[in-house]
Amino acid sequence: xxxxxxxxxxxxxxxxxxxxxxxxxxxxxxxxxxxxxxxxxxxxxxxxxxxxxxxxxxxxxxxxxxxxxxxxxxxxxxxxxxxxxxxxxxxxxxxxxxxxxxxxxxxxxxxxxxxxxxxxxxxxxxxxxxxxxxxxxxxxxxxxxxxxxxxxxxxxxxxxxxxxxxxxxxxxxxxxxxxxxxxxxxxxxxxxxxxxxxxxxxxxxxxxxxxxxxxxxxxxxxxxx
Amino acid sequence: xxxxxxxxxxxxxxxxxxxxxxxxxxxxxxxxxxxxxxxxxxxxxxxxxxxxxxxxxxxxxxxxxxxxxxxxxxxxxxxxxxxxxxxxxxxxxxxxxxxxxxxxxxxxxxxxxxxxxxxxxxxxxxxxxxxxxxxxxxxxxxxxxxxxxxxxxxxxxxxxxxxxxxxxxxxxxxxxxxxxxxxxxxxxxxxxxxxxxxxxxxxxxxxxxxxxxxxxxxxxxx
Numbered sequence: 001x002x003x004x005x006x007x008x009x010x011x012x013x014x015x016x017x018x019x020x021x022x023x024x025x026x027x028x029x030x031x032x033x034x035x036x037x038x039x040x041x042x043x044x045x046x047x048x049x050x051x052x053x054x055x056x057x058x059x060x061x062x063x064x065x066x067x068x069x070x071x072x073x074x075x076x077x078x079x080x081x082x083x084x085x086x087x088x089x090x091x092x093x094x095x096x097x098x099x100x101x102x103x104x105x106x107x108x109x110x111x112x113x114x115x116x117x118x119x120x121x122x123x124x125x126x127x128x129x130x131x132x133x134x135x136x137x138x139x140x141x142x143x144x145x146x147x148x149x150x151x152x153x154x155x156x157x158x159x160x161x162x163x164x165x166x167x168x169x170x171x172x173x174x175x176x177x178x179x180x181x182x183x184x185x186x187x188x189x190x191x192x193x194x195x196x197x198x199x200x201x202x203x204x205x206x207x208x209x210x211x212x213x214x215x216x217x218x219x220x221x222x223x224x225x
Numbered sequence: 226x227x228x229x230x231x232x233x234x235x236x237x238x239x240x241x242x243x244x245x246x247x248x249x250x251x252x253x254x255x256x257x258x259x260x261x262x263x264x265x266x267x268x269x270x271x272x273x274x275x276x277x278x279x280x281x282x283x284x285x286x287x288x289x290x291x292x293x294x295x296x297x298x299x300x301x302x303x304x305x306x307x308x309x310x311x312x313x314x315x316x317x318x319x320x321x322x323x324x325x326x327x328x329x330x331x332x333x334x335x336x337x338x339x340x341x342x343x344x345x346x347x348x349x350x351x352x353x354x355x356x357x358x359x360x361x362x363x364x365x366x367x368x369x370x371x372x373x374x375x376x377x378x379x380x381x382x383x384x385x386x387x388x389x390x391x392x393x394x395x396x397x398x399x400x401x402x403x404x405x406x407x408x409x410x411x412x413x414x415x416x417x418x419x420x421x422x423x424x425x426x427x428x429x430x431x432x433x434x435x436x437x438x439x440x441x442x443x444x445x446x447x
Contacts, residue, residue, distance in 0.1 A: 052307060054445075076313035084304025088236070090243040099236050103229070103312035128243070144308075 003028055003152055003183040004049055009058035011048050018044035020207035029219040031178045033198035034187045041207040042187035046154040051075045063151055079150030081158055085141035089130035093140050096129055100144045114146040119169050134161040153177055155186040171197055226318045233322025238329060240299055247330045251291050255334050258284045259341045277348045278407035281338055282400050288334050290389045293371035296327050301379050306444060316441030320372060328368035335360045348411050355410040355418045362422055363403040366429035370395050373436040376443035398428050
């Protein structure tokens with residue numbers, strides 16, 4: 001089954017064509033690395049796949065839902081970690097995650113498990129988010145994605161601001177999600193790290209996909225070699 | 226939808242309670258405006274008493290711009306608006322929830338202001354029922370219109386200055402209706418305050434319906 005299916009997709013940021021005719025098919029359990037220079041359209045591609053940015057032309061389906069007529073269904077099924085963390089500064093780590101869990105119709109029980117998964121220390125869970133370090137904030141934001149258990153993970157620079165331990169945890173979360181059947185698309189400049197995770201490796205430049213290569217892993221978790 | 230609206234409202238109120246912006250900044254600001262009006266008109270006591278209703282509601286209008294700005298910034302500061310869309314909460318529920326939170330804060334400020342006009346201006350309230358009904362109904366309209374316009378200007382770069390320019394004219398019917406209803410309740414002018422309450426209720430209904438229907442479009446990214 002195709003999880004993401006884009007045909008000739010054009011998306012504008014203002015009047016600027018941030019995506020200028022993208023064709024892409026992504027299947028189940030794939031980990032797709034999207035790389036390219038700044039302003040190439042990586043984040044825009046992820047936002048389009050999340051149903052956040054309207055497409056101007058072309059055809060697009062995500063998880064079987066049309067991106068023009070059924071964006072609400074797409075949004076409910078994906079998890080996006082963007083440049084922003086979407087956390088409320090005056091709420092504690094746990095309060096933030098409980099809010100997003102309830103908003104996404106997920107049981108509160110999933111919250112401690114997600115925080116454990118991302119290595120957010122117990123002592124930090126009652127701390128207001130405004131007092132967290134950038135790395136802890138990033139971990140908490142990713143925990144909010146984990147809580148949702150999405151079928152399509154869209155991660156924009158997920159390693160940004162994290163220490164070595166945090167980066168390793170993010171890698172493991174990505175691999176676990178893929179082996180559980182979810183599809184992951186991640187935009188990153190950290191090729192040394194992310195090339196080993198990816199089953200596919202896209203290069204984006206000028207709003208189009210300029211190369212689409214097989215990665216070092218096969219969908220399902222085995223090394224391609 | 227009600228469940229989601231309640232979720233958003235309690236979240237906003239919890240943030241407000243933690244940040245103490247209403248108590249530490251908005252209430253003192255409202256009190257200060259009331260005192261300054263008092264200084265300006267105290268030399269002519271009858272004029273001050275006659276203008277009490279208007280001064281009360283002009284102060285509420287100023288305060289409402291602060292409350293709405295604060296409510297809007299909660300969602301725009303770190304991309305939470307986008308996350309609300311992804312969570313699958315109905316936009317109408319977000320609108321109702323945020324309006325409830327703004328209304329609760331404004332109502333608290335109005336209670337404090339009411340005490341202020343009684344103490345500072347020696348206002349004599351003749352009809353407490355009309356006073357509280359006016360506060361309640363007017364606040365619903367102000368909160369709904371404010372939340373709607375707050376979302377409209379959320380993506381505008383200079384939203385802090387744009388919001389009052391848009392909001393205050395829209396709230397003019399509330400200013401007129403609530404002032405007339407208060408005139409009756411304070412006995413300063415012989416009018417039928419309850420009929421002005423009808424105007425306020427109409428304004429509130431229109432803005433709640435308009436907001437619930439259009440908030441989704443305003444939340445969307447372009």
